[in-house]
Amino acid sequence: MTQPNQLTPEQIIQSFQDAFPANITDTRIEKRTNGVMKTEANFLWMTLDKSIFKEAVKHLFTFDAFPHFAVSSGYDLGDTIELIYHFSLYHGERARELSLNMKVALPKANPSIETITDLIPGALISEQEKQEMLGVKILGIPKDTRVFIADDIPSGVYPWRRDETGPAKLIRNLHEGDP
Amino acid sequence: MSTTGKTTYEIPIGPIHPALKEPVMFEFEIDGERIVDVNIRLGHVHRGIEWAGTRRNPIQILYLAERICGICSYCHPMSFALAVEHTASIQVPERADYLRVIHAELERICSHTLWAGVAAHEIGFDTVLYVTWQVREKGMDLIEYLTGNRITKGITMIGGVRRDITEEMIPKIKETLQYFKANVEKLRHIILDDKTFKLRCQNCGVLTKNDALRLCSVGPTARASGIRKDVRLDQPYFAYGDLDFDYITPDVLTGEVHGDVYDRIIVRLLEISQSIDLIEQCLDRMPQGAIVAEPKIAKLLENLKKVTGEGIGRMEAPRGEVFHYVKLTGNDAPYFWKVRAPTYNNILPWIPMLLGQQIADIPIVASSTDPCMSCTNRVTIIQDTSRHQLDKEQLHQLSIEKTRRLQT
Numbered sequence: 001m002t003q004p005n006q007l008t009p010e011q012i013i014q015s016f017q018d019a020f021p022a023n024i025t026d027t028r029i030e031k032r033t034n035g036v037m038k039t040e041a042n043f044l045w046m047t048l049d050k051s052i053f054k055e056a057v058k059h060l061f062t063f064d065a066f067p068h069f070a071v072s073s074g075y076d077l078g079d080t081i082e083l084i085y086h087f088s089l090y091h092g093e094r095a096r097e098l099s100l101n102m103k104v105a106l107p108k109a110n111p112s113i114e115t116i117t118d119l120i121p122g123a124l125i126s127e128q129e130k131q132e133m134l135g136v137k138i139l140g141i142p143k144d145t146r147v148f149i150a151d152d153i154p155s156g157v158y159p160w161r162r163d164e165t166g167p168a169k170l171i172r173n174l175h176e177g178d179p
Numbered sequence: 180m181s182t183t184g185k186t187t188y189e190i191p192i193g194p195i196h197p198a199l200k201e202p203v204m205f206e207f208e209i210d211g212e213r214i215v216d217v218n219i220r221l222g223h224v225h226r227g228i229e230w231a232g233t234r235r236n237p238i239q240i241l242y243l244a245e246r247i248c249g250i251c252s253y254c255h256p257m258s259f260a261l262a263v264e265h266t267a268s269i270q271v272p273e274r275a276d277y278l279r280v281i282h283a284e285l286e287r288i289c290s291h292t293l294w295a296g297v298a299a300h301e302i303g304f305d306t307v308l309y310v311t312w313q314v315r316e317k318g319m320d321l322i323e324y325l326t327g328n329r330i331t332k333g334i335t336m337i338g339g340v341r342r343d344i345t346e347e348m349i350p351k352i353k354e355t356l357q358y359f360k361a362n363v364e365k366l367r368h369i370i371l372d373d374k375t376f377k378l379r380c381q382n383c384g385v386l387t388k389n390d391a392l393r394l395c396s397v398g399p400t401a402r403a404s405g406i407r408k409d410v411r412l413d414q415p416y417f418a419y420g421d422l423d424f425d426y427i428t429p430d431v432l433t434g435e436v437h438g439d440v441y442d443r444i445i446v447r448l449l450e451i452s453q454s455i456d457l458i459e460q461c462l463d464r465m466p467q468g469a470i471v472a473e474p475k476i477a478k479l480l481e482n483l484k485k486v487t488g489e490g491i492g493r494m495e496a497p498r499g500e501v502f503h504y505v506k507l508t509g510n511d512a513p514y515f516w517k518v519r520a521p522t523y524n525n526i527l528p529w530i531p532m533l534l535g536q537q538i539a540d541i542p543i544v545a546s547s548t549d550p551c552m553s554c555t556n557r558v559t560i561i562q563d564t565s566r567h568q569l570d571k572e573q574l575h576q577l578s579i580e581k582t583r584r585l586q587t
Contacts, residue, residue, distance in 0.1 A: 032265060035276050036466060039420025043265070043491065066392040068408075070493070071519035073504040086491065086502065088414070092406075095420060097413035099491060122395030122527055125221075148222035159230055160515075167230070 398499020
């Protein structure tokens with residue numbers, strides 16, 4: 001869809017910094033080129049403080065009426081769990097789309113974050129996945145059930161964790177034979 | 180015995196899939212013949228591939244990613260390669276960008292023709308299934324000729340591709356493209372002009388533009404609802420930025436957008452023609468040069484081992500945007516790898532599509548997004564067989580009966 005007043009990657013970063021002066025860090029813009037004509041693709045990255053996460057997602061709607069949410073990634077860094085929400089803005093015109101990746105760190109002691117399904121209903125499966133794979137509590141999630149992992153996997157085991165709550169006890173190496 | 184005022188009843192369908200040959204679990208709430216609610220459960224073929232990836236080096240992951248899905252066996256390793264190239268700032272040679280487009284579009288032709296056959300089968304037109312799969316077979320032959328394999332093609336390499344397309348291969352490619360062109364026109368007539376196809380597919384399984392946007396749908400499912408959304412154009416990768424093509428929405432053919440099953444068929448059939456054209460453009464314009472940035476794999480691995488950073492790989496698979504994220508931390512294996520297949524985003528749109536439809540429409544509506552569960556699911560197994568189930572055969576029979584009713 002044609003978007004009026006499309007901002008440049010630099011303007012988008014600036015807009016976030018103006019809106020949340022103290023809570024946005026590690027911003028970077030990466031440009032990649034492809035083909036003979038060296039068509040440019042832009043990737044924006046930023047780290048947000050958890051306190052403004054929801055507001056920052058709302059801020060996306062000032063650029064694009066329907067920001068596209070691809071998925072969220074997440075990994076265990078020991079003391080924290082880092083989530084990355086992958087969005088893209090401005091689809092519908094050739095070579096104008098921007099990838100925007102928002103990173104937010106959650107303390108392992110209380111890994112919780114607000115749902116964004118009220119803003120982007122399509123984020124539901126991704127949020128359910130983060131709950132079951134990483135043990136992140138999504139506050140206000142409309143459907144608090146498992147989506148991918150089986151019912152017979154005990155609660156409190158999170159396959160993407162790298163600590164004692166990880167999947168180590170459930171792993172059976174076939175080449176080692178049955179226990 | 181307790182009494183209830185409830186007028187609806189529940190039908191669980193699956194985990195053996197009603198429409199495709201892959202497992203997914205639908206829990207339908209039915210009022211008479213009409214669907215009033217649906218709950219979807221996934222995960223039956225989740226194999227923990229992302230987890231396994233964090234125990235392998237990036238070259239080994241290419242071959243693991245190829246096995247995420249049999250139909251998208253090119254776009255998964257390629258998206259992973261794009262993510263690694265992004266992370267390690269590897270610039271792909273121009274010729275490789277063109278070769279990558281050719282393989283991607285061949286995969287799209289094979290996937291869309293396969294899908295057209297499945298969709299026809301779901302409403303009882305098995306002759307169309309045989310015709311479309313005959314066309315697809317030619318595509319598989321060409322893939323085998325170009326890569327050495329039909330399914331797991333082994334063509335992807337980080338920084339390029341593994342095999343070149345040489346001059347003597349071009350006549351065979353052009354001959355196959357001519358065969359496709361002749362048959363796509365025939366398929367369009369057989370499918371789109373058929374009265375019964377229209378009766379079954381028009382105004383069936385409607386996804387509005389607003390729902391498609393809110394639910395983040397991707398690929399032909401989104402485009403059939405009138406959204407100009409295609410990663411090849413939105414954020415060009417490979418050589419797509421050099422090529423001449425445009426978004427395909429159903430109004431290109433009919434002047435209107437309904438967002439129904441019929442529109443999804445239109446979009447995919449038009450995209451087959453578009454893919455043929457893109458391959459021809461690539462053959463005409465492909466520059467000479469290297470096909471991979473670093474041909475020595477040991478050296479490439481050694482370089483990747485020193486990389487710290489993160490990157491994403493996005494591409495337009497036949498079913499829509501495929502998304503891979505990779506985090507490298509200077510070790511053999513990535514610290515984290517996220518795979519997001521297009522069906523992942525096209526699951527939630529099933530709900531508005533199915534609500535209000537009849538039971539007999541479930542197979543064609545479900546298959547209209549061209550779902551791919553193996554792509555979407557990646558750990559173990561759910562056992563949920565205690566309730567009465569309407570199995571695939573019964574459901575398929577219901578669908579055929581509805582077609583026959585409409586024909587009389």
